[in-house]
Amino acid sequence: MAKQLYDYWFVQFDFPDENGKPYKSSGSKMVWNEKFKRDIPDGWEVAPLNRELEIKSGYAFKSGSYSSEGMFKIITIKNVQDGYLNISTCECIETLPKDIKKWCILQKGDRLISLTGNCGRVCRVTSEDLLLNQRVGVFCCDGLFSEYFYQFLASDEGNHYCVNLANGAAQANLSPIDLCKMELVYPSKETLSLFNKTVKPIIQQYIANEQKIENFTKLRNDLLPLLMNGQVSVNYDLIFLCSPKFSLLWYVTKIIIR
Structure with missing residues (x-):
């Protein structure tokens, strides 16, 4: 989602203008930039990273x-x-x-x-x-x-x-x-600030999801050898698996240590 917003705002130049409308598509001022060899929004500039x-x-x-x-x-x-x-x-x-x-x-x-x-x-x-x-x-x-x-x-x-x-x-x-x-x-600092505010919750959710995946992966890696050598067995019931309350945490609690 953050990538799509970047493309829309900074490649197509359709970030929200002062009225909340897509900048370029709504006819806002574009200026030819000799370095970039194309039109860019008025007030923006080209410079090295x-x-x-x-x-x-x-x-x-x-x-x-x-x-x-x-x-x-x-x-x-x-x-x-x-x-x-x-x-x-x-x-x-x-x-x-x-x-x-x-x-x-x-x-x-x-x-x-x-x-x-x-x-x-x-x-x-x-x-x-x-x-x-x-x-x-x-x-x-x-x-x-x-x-x-x-x-x-x-x-x-x-x-x-x-x-x-x-x-x-x-x-x-x-x-x-x-x-x-x-x-x-x-881009202008105002546009960058608005972009950051827009994508911040997306990035925070991404980081949270990656942490969950990391934790689940570690849990899987820790449990798999135990399952393979018979130190643990899995006891679960299919009715519960079909329940909307099913979670990995509940599943782990059903593992019986022998």
Whole structure:
């Protein structure tokens, strides 16, 4: 849904005007921009990403410090998928390195981009106690711009730019400095503020859903070996499964430990 809103507002330029009508479709003023080679809304401008965005790389962890069940999970390029963060296979460490930078201690809602291999993949951070490894970048910018930049780099235009910029080496590598030289349209701050207000509940719901999926996946992974080796058995009744009250929590309570 956030992607569709981005396309409607910032590709088709049909964001709400001062009267709540679609800007371009209702005949509002468009101005030719020589850099962009097309009309853009009056008052908007074209400038490089680095005017507002810096992409910072992660920490160079030493594999000798890894543990199988440490407190912190390390996010590498394999965890950054198209539009989502896969933390099912992560190396862990027990304590934070003393020299780790603040931005490498990830927060929910942070935006990440892969800088090696499948370059240009972007995703949001949806969990806690995650640390950023090198060759993964995190968006560092004012919150006003973070979702706009995220949607731009997730778009076909942004992704194609990343892929083309990274090509040419034996292994594709994306330079954050070169990437942030790319120019794009900067909307008015008022429009960005309204966009953020509109998509905020969508993003919050997405993060909440991802956390539920993560919890259910962990529960499944913990229970499956027990079921396979006969340590637990499943006792459920089909009538209840057809009930609207059925939930995974209830289902788990029906597992009888032998």
